[in-house]
Amino acid sequence: MIKVLLADDQALVRGALAALLDLERDIEVVAQVGRGDAVLDAVQRAQPQVCLLDIEMPGLDGIEVLEQLREQGARTRCLMVTTFGRPGYLRRAMDAGACGFVVKDTPAPELAEAVRRVDAGLRVVDPALATESLIGGPNPLTDREREVLRQALDGSPVQSIAGQLFLSPGTVRNYLSSAIGKTGTATRVEAARYAEERGWL
Known part of the structure; x- marks a missing residue:
């Protein structure tokens, strides 16, 4: 059995x-x-x-x-x-x-x-x-970009994401900008949803 x-x-x-x-x-x-x-x-x-x-x-x-x-x-x-x-x-x-x-x-x-x-x-x-x-193709996002996008799914502002992840707002903006570029989207929420739909988060 x-x-x-x-x-x-x-x-x-x-x-x-x-x-x-x-x-x-x-x-x-x-x-x-x-x-x-x-x-x-x-x-x-x-x-x-x-x-x-x-x-x-x-x-x-x-x-x-x-x-x-x-x-x-x-x-x-x-x-x-x-x-x-x-x-x-x-x-x-x-x-x-x-x-x-x-x-x-x-x-x-x-x-x-x-x-x-x-x-x-x-x-x-x-x-x-x-x-x-x-x-x-493979998931293009780094672990940090995925972490930041998970926090961005509900539309949280940069300051809030930075506080949750113990990062500076500038660092969060850099990760979001990189993720937006990799996903070919226009906003952080779009990038987060795009990544979620593909099972990358």
């Missing part, structure tokens, strides 16, 4: 995935969690071979969970299952150690097959997302 852990903050989605996977004769859902910061403990307790991880969860997001599992040397293989089919998320997840990336509307038989392939040590990537990711 392939032991699976489900990590998704939406109880309804988690329940549906568990019900679908439990119908498979060779797959058993051994644990479910609704927060990213609960995954590591659940992995240690349940020892699943495969973890299905959502990207956007409270506590830690799925990519941060991947990084934690890698640091801990966990043998569990991770398959990202997300609503947000953004090319930037795909790149970041694979760089962090994901073995696969599919969207939540993947048909049940395909999802079960993805679990089997990941368990066998293979990589599984949604073909449409893989194409988009190749066409879109």
Whole structure:
């Protein structure tokens, strides 16, 4: 049996995935969690071979969970299952150690097959997302530019962003200007939204 852990903050989605996977004769859902910061403990307790991880969860997001599992040397293989089919998320997840990336509307038989392939040590990537990711190219933003843009998403003024990140207003303006140039947008809010839509933040 392939032991699976489900990590998704939406109880309804988690329940549906568990019900679908439990119908498979060779797959058993051994644990479910609704927060990213609960995954590591659940992995240690349940020892699943495969973890299905959502990207956007409270506590830690799925990519941060991947990084934690890698640091801990966990043998569990991770398959990202997300609503947000953004090319930037795909790149970041694979760089962090994901073995696969599919969207939540993947048909049940395909999802079960993805679990089997990941368990066998293979990589599984949604073909449409893989194409988009190749066409879109890598994320051009630095870590600092991403941090500043995250703060700019809600339209926060430069002074406020500077205070949040312990930077000078001039430094924040430089990062924003660079990010605006790289995204080909006109304002910091546009740059932040553009980057978010691509999964770069």
